[in-house]
Amino acid sequence: MTGPDPETRAVYDAKAAEYARRFSWAAPYDPLTAFLAALPPGGRVLDLGCGTGGAAAQMRDAGFDAVALDASSGMVAEAWARHGVSVDLGDFDAVPSLGRFDGIWAHFSLLHAPRSALPRHLGDIHAALFQGGVFLIAMKTGTGSARDRLGRRYTYVTETELTGMLTEAGFTPIRTEHGAGAGLDGTVAPWIMVTAHA
Numbered sequence: 001m002t003g004p005d006p007e008t009r010a011v012y013d014a015k016a017a018e019y020a021r022r023f024s025w026a027a028p029y030d031p032l033t034a035f036l037a038a039l040p041p042g043g044r045v046l047d048l049g050c051g052t053g054g055a056a057a058q059m060r061d062a063g064f065d066a067v068a069l070d071a072s073s074g075m076v077a078e079a080w081a082r083h084g085v086s087v088d089l090g091d092f093d094a095v096p097s098l099g100r101f102d103g104i105w106a107h108f109s110l111l112h113a114p115r116s117a118l119p120r121h122l123g124d125i126h127a128a129l130f131q132g133g134v135f136l137i138a139m140k141t142g143t144g145s146a147r148d149r150l151g152r153r154y155t156y157v158t159e160t161e162l163t164g165m166l167t168e169a170g171f172t173p174i175r176t177e178h179g180a181g182a183g184l185d186g187t188v189a190p191w192i193m194v195t196a197h198a
Contacts, residue, residue: 008112008152009072015150016052016074019184020082025054031136031177031193035105036062038134038195043102046128048095049109050087053079059105060085067101069094092117095124103134108183108191111139115155122169129198135171137162138193141178149185159192171196 012019032055039045042063047056050068052075059066068087070076079085088094092113104125113121125135142156157165163173175195182188 005112005153007147011150011152012051012072013074015184016072016078019075020052020054020078022184023052023054025058029055029058031107031138032058032105035103035134035136035195036064039064039103044100045103045105046095046098046101048092048104048106048125049112050079050085051075051109053083053085053087055105055107056085056087057083067098069098092121092124095121095128098128100130101128101133102130104129104136106135106137108138108140110137111154111156112152113155115145118155119165119168122165122171126170126198131198133198135166135196135198136193137166137196138191141190141192148183148187152185157192162192162194166194166196171198 044065045059047068050056050070053068056066056068068085069090070087071091073089076087076089079087110121129135139157139162140154141158145155147153166173173194173196177193180188180190
């Protein structure tokens, strides 16, 4: 199992309701809007590490065949309670069992995987996409791995490192965005978001 480690998963289980309140997905989110616009209407899409289900709910409501996966049972419960989203409970290793997709959305989820596992996970994601499928990945930027103030483990990447891993997995990066924002622990951190084609 190479998804979130037990301490990271326990934080999400304990704070799922707080997370849902603070990150509600109530307003349109430009990266998600652009991601969905690049997919065939009604296409099959995976919200990988879906959290409390807000993005998956917007995918569903926009007419897509949305599949949601998360490793936290607390998040799974919140996704159903708040959005009526049925989530498969599992970590990133479950991707090969979920079938093929037109798009995969990994919005600040793979940053909890160990660095050594990222190439394999990206390979599995590439294999799960139809040719020309769209992949969005968002990660925090930096070097090394560390735990935040809540105890969650993060793997930080540089732009060169991430685009290199994507290319090695068979992706063609087409758009890169940078920004910074506060997460659940309140710390403002820089991030990178890459959209790529399979």
